[in-house]
Amino acid sequence: xxxxxxxxxxxxxxxxxxxxxxxxxxxxxxxxxxxxxxxxxxxxxxxxxxxxxxxxxxxxxxxxxxxxxxxxxx
Amino acid sequence: xxxxxxxxxxxxxxxxxxxxxxxxxxxxxxxxxxxxxxxxxxxxxxxxxxxxxxxxxxxxxxxxxxxxxxxxxxxxxxxxxxxxxxxxxxxxxxxxxxxxxxxxxxxxxxxxxxxxxxxxxxxxxxxxxxxxxxxxxxxxxxxxxxxxxxxxxxxxxxxxxxxxxxxxxxxxx
Numbered sequence: 001x002x003x004x005x006x007x008x009x010x011x012x013x014x015x016x017x018x019x020x021x022x023x024x025x026x027x028x029x030x031x032x033x034x035x036x037x038x039x040x041x042x043x044x045x046x047x048x049x050x051x052x053x054x055x056x057x058x059x060x061x062x063x064x065x066x067x068x069x070x071x072x073x074x
Numbered sequence: 075x076x077x078x079x080x081x082x083x084x085x086x087x088x089x090x091x092x093x094x095x096x097x098x099x100x101x102x103x104x105x106x107x108x109x110x111x112x113x114x115x116x117x118x119x120x121x122x123x124x125x126x127x128x129x130x131x132x133x134x135x136x137x138x139x140x141x142x143x144x145x146x147x148x149x150x151x152x153x154x155x156x157x158x159x160x161x162x163x164x165x166x167x168x169x170x171x172x173x174x175x176x177x178x179x180x181x182x183x184x185x186x187x188x189x190x191x192x193x194x195x196x197x198x199x200x201x202x203x204x205x206x207x208x209x210x211x212x213x214x215x216x217x218x219x220x221x222x223x224x225x226x227x228x229x230x231x232x233x234x235x236x237x238x239x240x241x242x243x244x245x246x247x
Contacts, residue, residue, distance in 0.1 A: 006242035007235065014210045015110075015151070016234070018159040022152075040140070045191035045245050046210055047144055050102060058104035062118050066125045 009038035013046060102143070103150040110154040110213040112163045120157055124150040158213055165218065194244035202237035205230060 011017040012025045029035055103124060107117035128149050135145055195203050201223070208214045208222060216234070220227045 007238055010238040010242070014206065014238075015155050015158075015213055016209060016216070018155055018215075022155065022159070041245060043144065043148065045194070047147060048191055049207075049210065050106060050147060058118065058121055062104075062122055063125075066122050066129075069122065069126055070129055 005035055005038045006042075009035060009042050012039055013042035103146060106147065106150055107154055109211055110151075110158065110163075112212070116157070116163060120154050121150070123157075124153040127153065154213070162215075163213070191241070191245060194241050197244060198237055198240055202233050202240070205234050206237050206241070209234070 008017075008025060012022065012029075017025055025035075029039065104117065104121050107120045107124070108114060111117045111120055124146075128146050131149070135142060195206065198206070205219055205223065208219060214222065216227060216231055219234075220230045223230055225233075
């Protein structure tokens with residue numbers, strides 16, 4: 001039972017589940033607290049790998065584009 | 075990093091609790107986009123989409139359910155993965171040294187964070203560890219993973235399945 005949930009949660013968090021499969025998991029996540037808990041566990045654990053990365057600054061123009069897009073109602 | 079705050083005009087939608095992480099998070103998010111999209115131009119597009127979505131959805135963020143940086147990372151990741159699903163990015167070209175470096179760089183011993191998933195990843199055999207790390211960090215599909223690992227698709231799928239089982243046990247402790 002929990003084995004199945006971990007496979008689903010990991011497929012979602014790691015990014016194995018894409019497209020329709022991903023959308024299906026997202027729909028299920030809305031009401032499935034047990035799955036939410038497992039997804040959060042996987043996300044919290046793997047976030048450590050992201051935080052271990054060095055920081056890279058995106059080009060400044062992107063932020064101008066983002067703000068311009070928001071102002072234009074994007 | 076502060077300079078980016080100036081570009082993001084105050085809005086009732088963006089609460090103070092979101093505002094601070096915003097200064098640093100786009101940098102982390104950008105790195106994640108570059109890694110997953112494997113192309114800086116595509117990464118910039120995805121970052122823009124993610125940051126715009128975050129801006130519009132900021133009022134939905136619930137601080138009681140987690141921290142803002144993690145939430146933004148998830149939104150960013152979802153944008154990147156949807157884009158990958160719609161338009162597969164260029165094939166990844168990681169040589170053996172590149173793969174090992176990508177994997178090992180994230181597994182360095184750091185006493186402060188040693189209790190996290192890296193300890194669990196280290197306990198996996200090297201094959202499993204490589205698969206999981208490449209999927210998460212570089213967004214490889216099973217097919218790309220099979221090529222990268224020079225193994226049949228079925229084997230790669232079963233390695234990942236078993237790796238997830240072992241990680242779940244380790245993380246649950």
